[in-house]
Amino acid sequence: MQHPVSAPLGVTVPNYADRMGFAQLTRQAFEGVNLQPLRDQLVERITAGAAHAGEGLDLSLIVQLLGDKAAGLAIQSEVLTFHQLFRTPSAASKPGLRVLALAADIDMGGNTPIEFLLEGSDIELLTLYVVKGAGLPENLPDHDVAIVVASDSEECREALALIEKAAPNWPRPLLNRPELIGNLDRDKLYRLLADIRGLEIPVTAHATRAQLSDLVQGRIACADITGELRFPMIVRPRGTHAGVGLAKIDDVPALAAYLAERQEQDFFVARFVDYASPDGLYRKIRLTMVDGKPYACHMAIAERWDIWYLNADMMFSDEKRAEEAAFMLDFDHAFAARHRSALDEMGRRVGLDYFIVDCAENQNGELLVFEADNTAVVHNMDSPVVFPYKPPQMRKIFAAFTAMLSRHAKAGEGSAA
Structure with a gap:
């Protein structure tokens, strides 16, 4: 039952499905493990009607890791129509803390990969997918602290809105508040940080295909899109990450060629900043x-x-x-x-x-x-032989993250008392 967001939220014993989860499967893929046999095994179980929801969600991730994003997302969405709560068990036999992550139905890079941050800890992770048509349950699974892991992308907006409406009545501390996550959008981030002393952030502006075409045709100038824009400029399709569609455009002919290769209708543009060090790197x-x-x-x-x-x-x-x-x-x-x-x-x-x-x-x-x-991968998967300095640094980050969760959980206990 969808929760009426204006009413107080209760807690209940969680009805979760266990899964291998993001960290374990991604690590295997990173280390070169062939995931095809596991994929085939899960498909057989699903075909036979013997699989549970956690295995379905694992299959979705495996299919994405094998390169078929569309099929993986289709599997995930189908699973989430009948089950939204999943558990990634802690390394300890008895968890010291229960964390509820609030996620959206999006591809594997669209939610905070929190499992990496909790690896090796005594924290039990429950992930609740907030999806269209289901919303939030009438009674939340019992937890000590909650954190929003959905991103600022368009696909997450509905989930973030549902969480934001429920946030004032949340029964436990709620971290990474949904109303703040939207500020990470590229154009909003500039407006948020622009006048900080000692910090440079170029204006990032939304530009439509029509505007960029007008720029190519000479009907408008760069400054008509945003005052500081000039060639060379950085262009990328709106909503993309990890360099998808990112290009440095030096002049009008280069912009025309870029548009001819892209199908998107909306872009982000910013002036190029040459940040090369004195050694040229x-x-x-x-x-x-x-x-x-x-x-x-x-x-x-x-x-x-x-x-x-x-x-x-x-x-x-x-x-x-x-x-x-x-x-x-x-x-x-x-x-x-x-x-x-x-x-x-x-x-x-x-x-x-x-x-x-x-x-x-x-x-x-x-x-x-x-x-x-809030969703970039922070992990400890690099080879300790090649990168011996990384594991101690990653463990330092993970310890700070788990300490933050514990601090807020204890503060919540105090306020409840």
Whole structure:
């Protein structure tokens, strides 16, 4: 039964379905395990009517990991029509904390991969999918603390709206409030952070295909879209992440060629910032913000401006890894200290308990922010042989995250008392 969001929310013994879950299956795929036999086994169980809902959701993820996103999402949506609550058991025989994650029916990258953050802990994770037509249950599963893991994407808007309406009556502490997650959208983030001293964030503006076509035809100028826009510019389809459709456009002919290759109708545009270091290399940094404090997640170093950790070839360069190791070791007294004021103010304005920032330092030494979200993968899957400095850093982040959950859970107990 869908919950009337204006009424108080109760709690009840959870009716969950167990699953292998995101972290376990993604780790197997990352390590090169062939998931096809498990896929076939689950398909056989479903065909025979012997599978439970958790296995159906695992199958959805496996199919996505094998490259068929559309089929995986179709399986997930079908499963969620009859069951919305799933459990990822803790490493401990008796959980020390029960966390309820509020997710949306979206692809595998659209919800916070919280399972990675809880790996090895004594925390039991329940994930409740808030889906169209089902909404929130009349009685929530019992939990100590809840956290919204749905993203700021269009596909999550309805789920976030349902959670936001219910939030004032939530029976336990609710983290990453839904009304704040929407501020992570690229154009909104600029407006939120624009005047922070020591921080640069280019104006990110929405541009329609018609506007960009008019720009190509000379009917409008760059400034007609947004005042500071000029060539070279960065263009990407609205709603995409991980570099899908991202391009540096140097002039009008390049923009015409880009539009000819894309089918989307809506885009984000921003001026290009050359953030190359004096040695000509680009350094892109991922920070994890937990409880208002920044933690180093990685530093990708490459000759190209459009860096992701995987295309920086860090594993093939001893020199790059040595620099990243030093960056992590000295982070609190170097990078974080240099940008403490800007980071503190950014954390205060964003207001989320947990989020991720992709950033760099511009050529004036300021904090250059590219984007922020709550769903980037923060993991401990890299080889400890190749990256021996990473496991301690990741465990530091995970410990901060679980400590934050525990602190809020205890505060909730105090307020309830």
